[in-house]
Amino acid sequence: MRLLKIIPDNTNIGFVRVRFIxxxxxxxxxxxxxxxxxxxxxxxxxxxxxGVSIEEKFPSTPHLDQVRETVNGLGFGxxxxxxxxGQNTVTIRLPVPHSAAPDAVDKMVETVxxxxxxxxxxxxxxxxxxxxxxxxxxxVNKGILAVLLAIVGxxxxxxxxYEWQFGVSTAVAIIxxxxxxxxxxxxxxxxxxxxxxxxxxxIIGYSINDKMVIDDRIxxxxxxxxxxxxxxxxxxxVNETLPRTVMTSLTIMLALASLLIxxxxxxxxxxxxxxxxxxxxxxxxxxxxxxLLITLGLKPGPREEKPSPATGAERIG
Amino acid sequence: MLDFPxxxxxxxxxxxxxxxxxxxxxxxxxxxxEHWPKWVPAINLGLDLAGGSFLLFExxxxxxxxxxxxxxxxxxxxxMRKDPRIDIxxxxxQGGKVSFMLRDPSKVDAAREKLLxxxxxxxxTTGQRQWDIAVVNSSQFVLTPTEAxxxxxxxxxxxxxxxxxxxxxxxxxxxEPTVIREGTNRIVVQVPGLxxxxxxxxxxxxxxxxxxxLVDTTADQIAVQRGxxxxxxxxxxxxxxxxxxxxxxxMISGDMLVDAKQTxxxxxxxxxxxxxxxxxxxxxFAKVTQENSGKPFAIxxxxxxxxxxxxxxxxxxxxxxxxxxxTVDSANQxxxxxxxxxLPVKLKVVQESTVSPExxxxxxxxxxxxxxxxxxxxIAFMILTYGRFGIYATLAVTINVLIILAVMGLIxxxxxxxxxxxxxxTIGTAVDANVLIxxxxxxxxxxxxxxxxxxxxxxxxxxxxxxxxxxxxxxxxLIMVILGSGPVRGFAIVxxxxxxxxxxxxxxxxxxxxxxxxRRNRPTEINI
Numbered sequence: 001m002r003l004l005k006i007i008p009d010n011t012n013i014g015f016v017r018v019r020f021i022x023x024x025x026x027x028x029x030x031x032x033x034x035x036x037x038x039x040x041x042x043x044x045x046x047x048x049x050x051g052v053s054i055e056e057k058f059p060s061t062p063h064l065d066q067v068r069e070t071v072n073g074l075g076f077g078x079x080x081x082x083x084x085x086g087q088n089t090v091t092i093r094l095p096v097p098h099s100a101a102p103d104a105v106d107k108m109v110e111t112v113x114x115x116x117x118x119x120x121x122x123x124x125x126x127x128x129x130x131x132x133x134x135x136x137x138x139x140v141n142k143g144i145l146a147v148l149l150a151i152v153g154x155x156x157x158x159x160x161x162y163e164w165q166f167g168v169s170t171a172v173a174i175i176x177x178x179x180x181x182x183x184x185x186x187x188x189x190x191x192x193x194x195x196x197x198x199x200x201x202x203i204i205g206y207s208i209n210d211k212m213v214i215d216d217r218i219x220x221x222x223x224x225x226x227x228x229x230x231x232x233x234x235x236x237x238v239n240e241t242l243p244r245t246v247m248t249s250l251t252i253m254l255a256l257a258s259l260l261i262x263x264x265x266x267x268x269x270x271x272x273x274x275x276x277x278x279x280x281x282x283x284x285x286x287x288x289x290x291x292l293l294i295t296l297g298l299k300p301g302p303r304e305e306k307p308s309p310a311t312g313a314e315r316i317g
Numbered sequence: 318m319l320d321f322p323x324x325x326x327x328x329x330x331x332x333x334x335x336x337x338x339x340x341x342x343x344x345x346x347x348x349x350x351e352h353w354p355k356w357v358p359a360i361n362l363g364l365d366l367a368g369g370s371f372l373l374f375e376x377x378x379x380x381x382x383x384x385x386x387x388x389x390x391x392x393x394x395x396x397m398r399k400d401p402r403i404d405i406x407x408x409x410x411q412g413g414k415v416s417f418m419l420r421d422p423s424k425v426d427a428a429r430e431k432l433l434x435x436x437x438x439x440x441x442t443t444g445q446r447q448w449d450i451a452v453v454n455s456s457q458f459v460l461t462p463t464e465a466x467x468x469x470x471x472x473x474x475x476x477x478x479x480x481x482x483x484x485x486x487x488x489x490x491x492x493e494p495t496v497i498r499e500g501t502n503r504i505v506v507q508v509p510g511l512x513x514x515x516x517x518x519x520x521x522x523x524x525x526x527x528x529x530x531l532v533d534t535t536a537d538q539i540a541v542q543r544g545x546x547x548x549x550x551x552x553x554x555x556x557x558x559x560x561x562x563x564x565x566x567x568m569i570s571g572d573m574l575v576d577a578k579q580t581x582x583x584x585x586x587x588x589x590x591x592x593x594x595x596x597x598x599x600x601x602f603a604k605v606t607q608e609n610s611g612k613p614f615a616i617x618x619x620x621x622x623x624x625x626x627x628x629x630x631x632x633x634x635x636x637x638x639x640x641x642x643x644t645v646d647s648a649n650q651x652x653x654x655x656x657x658x659x660l661p662v663k664l665k666v667v668q669e670s671t672v673s674p675e676x677x678x679x680x681x682x683x684x685x686x687x688x689x690x691x692x693x694x695x696i697a698f699m700i701l702t703y704g705r706f707g708i709y710a711t712l713a714v715t716i717n718v719l720i721i722l723a724v725m726g727l728i729x730x731x732x733x734x735x736x737x738x739x740x741x742x743t744i745g746t747a748v749d750a751n752v753l754i755x756x757x758x759x760x761x762x763x764x765x766x767x768x769x770x771x772x773x774x775x776x777x778x779x780x781x782x783x784x785x786x787x788x789x790x791x792x793x794x795l796i797m798v799i800l801g802s803g804p805v806r807g808f809a810i811v812x813x814x815x816x817x818x819x820x821x822x823x824x825x826x827x828x829x830x831x832x833x834x835x836r837r838n839r840p841t842e843i844n845i
Binding site: 003004005006009010055105106124125126127128129130131132134135142143145146149150153154157158161194195197198201202204205206208209212213216217220240241243244247248250251252254255256258259261262263264266267270271274 | 373515667668672675676679680682683684686687688690691698699701735738739741744745746749752753759760778781785787788792794797800805809812845
């Protein structure tokens with residue numbers, strides 16, 4: 001049986017040569033992402049801004065305007081609507097009621113449910129959640145802290161394991177990944193909630209996994225080919241690990257695609273963010289973290305106490 | 318490479334067999350598991366999958382501070398009255414402090430002795446004092462609770478509150494509520510299957526502070542309705558509207574209760590709550606009702622007068638009935654609340670979510686479908702690419718999934734929707750380890766190494782990379798477990814377990830399979 005080979009043997013693509021063009025594109029995209037987040041803002045879920053979110057399932061695709069009119073007419077304030085996954089499910093978001101009565105939220109949810117059921121026969125409620133402003137503030141802080149700590153922790157790890165250049169380049173690449181993910185949410189207007197923080201952290205995890213594999217190979221080659229120029233060496237390392245990079249991202253993409261298509265509406269934002277993260281993370285392994293190593297002045301040479309185990313490997317082809 | 322001792326193989330195979338056996342209960346639907354012994358490990362479904370209610374309650378810690386101050390004020394009064402009596406005056410609570418004057422400044426030392434006795438020795442293990450005692454102008458005492466004292470009081474109050482809440486919810490008869498403390502002043506309540514948390518919120522939100530007090534019949538009714546109380550009395554709202562003037566002195570309080578039951582009035586058949594008092598309460602109630610025959614007394618719950626019946630005859634049996642426009646449900650709820658005792662703090666809902674069981678079921682179905690399709694797609698892809706080595710990788714991934722389920726069951730982890738996503742991602746990354754190994758073997762073969770050498774080097778070189786990549790991945794996962802709440806944590810737990818088990822199955826287990834095959838066939842050529 002002939003086995004599938006997506007990437008031919010011994011590729012020799014000059015990744016590093018075009019790094020300045022790549023840097024320019026990366027910088028442009030990153031600035032665009034930040035600008036999008038700044039101007040457009042993120043469509044924060046109730047987890048982060050506080051409020052009441054009610055999910056209603058309609059028997060057929062409802063006119064959003066009619067739903068909005070019905071809910072706004074109840075006097076609980078301005079409702080924001082969003083169609084989720086299946087076109088028949090609508091998320092209705094309202095501010096937390098001002099009344100201090102313990103059952104104020106219940107009454108509000110009850111009123112909205114009754115009004116919608118009267119206007120759209122067959123509409124059923126599927127879930128609702130309330131988050132007070134105080135708790136949502138804490139969730140935001142915790143989310144940001146989690147992402148920052150993850151970046152710092154990983155950067156310190158690769159600094160101790162390798163050279164400081166690896167730590168810096170990895171941290172820069174991860175920040176790039178996170179910004180791109182945020183930009184994606186700003187552009188699409190998908191709801192940004194706690195689940196998405198988990199997705200962002202996974203993107204970080206995957207991206208770092210990918211960078212470690214390439215960094216590890218760069219280090220191995222630095223010991224092996226002491227005379228080779230840095231850009232040549234990085235090209236070699238990226239090319240050598242290319243089959244693995246492509247294979248792994250394709251497999252994970254396959255798994256995620258099935259989740260996106262069959263996993264139900266609740267996980268859709270989550271999955272979309274991760275798919276984007278895989279693409280961005282793979283790209284930044286080559287064009288941000290590895291290429292940055294040259295800029296940061298990493299040189300092959302005897303920094304290791306132990307010389308290479310002299311496997312005597314020769315590159316073929 | 319080929320030295321894979323028999324004992325090692327046996328250990329691995331037996332270990333995997335045990336884990337697979339342990340994962341089986343998680344595939345059995347919950348309804349079928351009902352009569353199984355408790356120790357059988359199985360995964361719990363999170364609320365987003367099973368449907369149910371999540372409620373986050375927050376306590377007002379100022380209440381605890383205030384209660385501590387009031388309690389100290391009462392203690393000081395009682396202690397100074399004891400022999401040898403010390404006369405005090407102007408006792409008050411102001412700015413978070415209890416202060417009072419000594420009538421006779423020469424008794425400062427004696428008073429200090431008494432205060433030291435009631436303010437206790439110290440808190441917990443640090444031995445910090447609960448109160449700071451200061452003397453101002455040689456005759457005024459100021460008692461300030463220390464931070465350590467307040468912290469301990471809050472901790473105790475929250476612990477008690479948690480237990481009381483659990484008792485109350487269990488009394489409602491709902492299935493398997495989880496009530497856990499979170500942070501310093503919060504309590505999380507999760508009730509699977511519950512669709513309408515209204516009753517639960519009312520029940521938990523009720524402090525249930527019960528008091529019997531005599532009604533001040535001498536008070537001017539017009540002044541009372543205006544909210545003005547005569548000396549020695551205070552104004553309380555009546556549930557049916559209007560105000561009632563009641564004596565400041567509490568006749569019977571909730572801690573004298575031994576039982577509270579929902580009952581029906583014998584004449585009218587209306588639902589009410591029957592209270593049983595303890596010995597001290599019975600004696601006290603008998604005495605007061607004898608002395609005040611013909612006068613009304615007020616039954617007060619959480620500062621609201623529920624009813625104010627007349628004392629027709631002395632009540633000697635130590636039981637009393639509360640009537641007052643109850644439905645069967647509300648009477649039952651009040652009985653539960655009273656039975657479980659007074660909450661030491663007032664609790665407010667700050668976060669809640671409810672998921673209908675239908676949505677949960679939809680999510681499980683979608684999650685399972687997605688997982689199966691993901692697994693099939695990944696398997697097909699791996700076998701097409703790596704042939705025999707792809708089959709080994711597939712076996713490793715399948716066993717990995719079962720081991721994750723077993724471990725989750727063993728630590729009674731909860732599977733949530735993001736958890737399923739973590740699962741799917743684990744399938745993907747678990748494959749990565751095998752991809753790394755197999756690509757390395759291919760590479761070494763290209764460099765002209767023999768089959769044995771290539772396989773050995775492939776495992777050796779790739780293992781280092783796999784280890785490093787997984788350590789960093791685990792750092793991210795660990796941070797999520799520590800900092801994350803709700804969905805983030807559910808996701809991260811699956812991820813962490815997956816990282817640990819996938820290194821085992823992808824590196825150790827497949828190496829064993831490859832070794833056995835190589836030993837048997839000693840191939841000079843492999844198709845990879």
